[in-house]
Amino acid sequence: MPVQPARDWAYPLPSALLLMVPFDLLASLAMDVYLPVIPRMPEALDTSPALVQLTLSAYMLVVGLGQLLFGPLSDRIGRRPVVLGGALLFSLASLALAAVQGGGLFLALRVAQALGASAALVATFATVRDVYAGTPQGNTIYGLFGAILAFVPALGPIVGAAVALGLGWRAIFVLLGLSGLVACARAWPRWHETRPGRSHGHGAGLARILRNAPFRVYTLGFGAAMGTFFVFFSIAPRVLIGMAGMPPMAFSAAFATVALVMILTTRVVGRLVARWGVAGCCARGALTMMAGAVLLGIGTSVLPPSFVALVVPMWVIAVGIVLVVSVTANGALAAFGDDAGAAVALYYCLQGVLAVGPGTLMVLLLDGDTAWPLVAYALFMPAVSLVGLWMIRRA
Numbered sequence: 068m069p070v071q072p073a074r075d076w077a078y079p080l081p082s083a084l085l086l087m088v089p090f091d092l093l094a095s096l097a098m099d100v101y102l103p104v105i106p107r108m109p110e111a112l113d114t115s116p117a118l119v120q121l122t123l124s125a126y127m128l129v130v131g132l133g134q135l136l137f138g139p140l141s142d143r144i145g146r147r148p149v150v151l152g153g154a155l156l157f158s159l160a161s162l163a164l165a166a167v168q169g170g171g172l173f174l175a176l177r178v179a180q181a182l183g184a185s186a187a188l189v190a191t192f193a194t195v196r197d198v199y200a201g202t203p204q205g206n207t208i209y210g211l212f213g214a215i216l217a218f219v220p221a222l223g224p225i226v227g228a229a230v231a232l233g234l235g236w237r238a239i240f241v242l243l244g245l246s247g248l249v250a251c252a253r254a255w256p257r258w259h260e261t262r263p264g265r266s267h268g269h270g271a272g273l274a275r276i277l278r279n280a281p282f283r284v285y286t287l288g289f290g291a292a293m294g295t296f297f298v299f300f301s302i303a304p305r306v307l308i309g310m311a312g313m314p315p316m317a318f319s320a321a322f323a324t325v326a327l328v329m330i331l332t333t334r335v336v337g338r339l340v341a342r343w344g345v346a347g348c349c350a351r352g353a354l355t356m357m358a359g360a361v362l363l364g365i366g367t368s369v370l371p372p373s374f375v376a377l378v379v380p381m382w383v384i385a386v387g388i389v390l391v392v393s394v395t396a397n398g399a400l401a402a403f404g405d406d407a408g409a410a411v412a413l414y415y416c417l418q419g420v421l422a423v424g425p426g427t428l429m430v431l432l433l434d435g436d437t438a439w440p441l442v443a444y445a446l447f448m449p450a451v452s453l454v455g456l457w458m459i460r461r462a
Contacts, residue, residue, distance in 0.1 A: 078257075083198075084208070086257055089250035090154060090191050091212050094184035095219035096226070097161070097243055098126055099300050102322075103228040103315035104236040106308065111236070114170025120301075122174050124423050126181045127297060131419015133185030138193065138412020139273075145262045146190040146197070151251060153186025158247030165240035183247075185415070192411040196400060197261035207337070212396070222326045224300075225319035232316065276403065276410050284455035285398035286414050288349050290421025291448035292391040295356060298426045298444045299325075299381060305436045310372035321378050328382045332389040345394040350456050352390025353449035359383030360445035367438045377438050384445055391452075421448070 078086070101108070108119045141149040160180035167173045195208050227239050276282055300322075307313045307321060340348045363380035370376040396414070403410040425448065429440035 080207070084211070086254050087191050087195070087208070088211070088215070089246070089253075090150065090187040091215050092219060093157065093243060093247050093250065094130065094188050095215055096223050097157070097180060097184060098130075098219075098223065099123060100223035100227040100243070101231075101236060101239050102224040102300060102304055103308075103319050104231045104239075105304060108236065109170075112168070112170040112173055114173070118170045118174060122177045123301065124427055125174060126177050126184075128419050128423045129178050129181035130185045130188065131416045131423070133182045134189040134412035134415045135273075136412075137186040138189045138409045138415075141190045141193050142262065142409055145260045146194045147258050147260045149186050150190035150194070150258060151255060153183045153188075153190065154247055154251040154254070155183070156180075157183030157187060158244045158251060159183075161240045161244035161247060165237040165244065189412050189415060192396070192415075194258075194261050196403070196411065211333075219326075222323055225316075225323045228315050228319040273409055273413060276413050279402055280459055281401065282399045282403075282410070282414070284452070284459055285345075285349065285395040286417045287421060287455055288353065288391050288449075288452040289395035289399070289414070290418040291353070291452050292356070292388045292395070293418055294422030294426045294448055295384060295441070295445045296388060297422045298429060298441045299384075301426065301430050302435050302438065302440055303377065306372050306377055306438060307374070310436055311374075313374075321374050324378060325381050325385050328385045329389050332386050333393070336389055336393045339390065340394055345398045346456055346460065348390050348394045349398065350453060352387040352394075353452045353456075355387030355390060356384050356445050356449045357387075359385075359387060360442050363438050363445070364442040367442065372437070381441075387449070391449075 102123075105116075105119055108114075109116045112119070137149055137153065157180055160176050160183060164173065164176045164180065167176060192212070195212075199208060227236075230239050230242060303322060304318065307318050308315065313321065336348075339351075343351060359380050359382075362383060363377070366376040366380055399414050400410050426440075426444055429444045433440040433443060
């Protein structure tokens with residue numbers, strides 16, 4: 068197919084964001100928008116609580132792993148067909164989830180939904196890399212997308228609780244599906260191809276990417292930040308609803324305060340990156356996450372399960388998460404041009420593995436009805452990231 072050069076992407080930044088942001092937003096929102104209704108879903112789907120909980124882990128893992136397919140595919144056939152095809156798959160799977168009756172089929176459709184989100188995400192980020200590499204606009208977009216990936220899952224539960232309260236839990240997935248179709252219909256005539264040309268073969272490209280030390284270290288940092296949030300939203304319903312007795316709407320409001328902290332941090336992160344640089348901002352973010360984990364451990368030791376014990380320390384961790392995710396894409400992807408799709412795919416794949424794998428292990432090995440899995444993850448993974456940053460600096 069003919070390839071349109073990146074310079075022909077003639078939209079000003081606000082218009083480009085209006086095209087790109089909905090796909091990132093919906094993929095992030097679908098991660099846990101139904102969190103407040105999870106306690107009711109085993110009965111509604113005639114399945115076990117463990118399987119319903121698995122749909123959270125499966126979505127995040129498949130979003131990452133699927134990009135190993137869709138990233139190189141976007142390098143071969145172009146960004147446009149991958150982003151639009153992924154958006155359609157996401158939308159149709161979301162609508163089907165609204166009608167499903169059994170737990171097994173629900174899990175299968177969550178996998179399909181995650182594959183669509185995966186395709187749309189990787190092609191969107193590759194388009195940003197094609198068009199805005201090395202520009203201030205690129206830094207702005209990466210920072211915005213990183214913040215969306217972090218704070219939208221905090222807003223998702225309050226949206227889900229409100230929709231479920233008025234229309235029932237199935238309406239949550241109808242909303243996701245219709246929103247995806249609207250975003251796709253708007254992008255269909257406007258999303259021009261930006262793939263710069265033929266890239267290296269799949270295996271060679273991935274091997275070259277993995278040999279790049281900054282890619283490995285910054286991807287680890289991104290995985291640590293997103294994994295911390297994954298562990299938080301995995302344990303939060305069990306701690307705040309199950310142990311502290313919060314009603315779903317109160318739980319969602321408490322969850323949303325974390326989003327507010329992230330939004331406020333996003334407003335100043337550009338100035339902080341300009342002052343500290345990519346490596347400095349990532350390191351300070353990791354240290355902030357670890358400080359929040361220490362506060363969380365103290366609160367868990369001396370207080371009963373409560374908003375103060377869990378959510379207030381999470382505010383500190385949330386500041387660190389935004390500092391990290393706002394710079395890791397720039398740090399990890401700076402060296403890649405023709406293989407941008409493959410690099411973005413591997414970046415998100417490894418992020419998903421690093422988040423879901425160790426995060427799920429922490430929840431299983433430690434008491435998931437307490438904050439200890441979050442304390443352990445938010446101390447260990449950012450510390451490993453700091454070691455990697457130190458090694459890059461010494462190299």
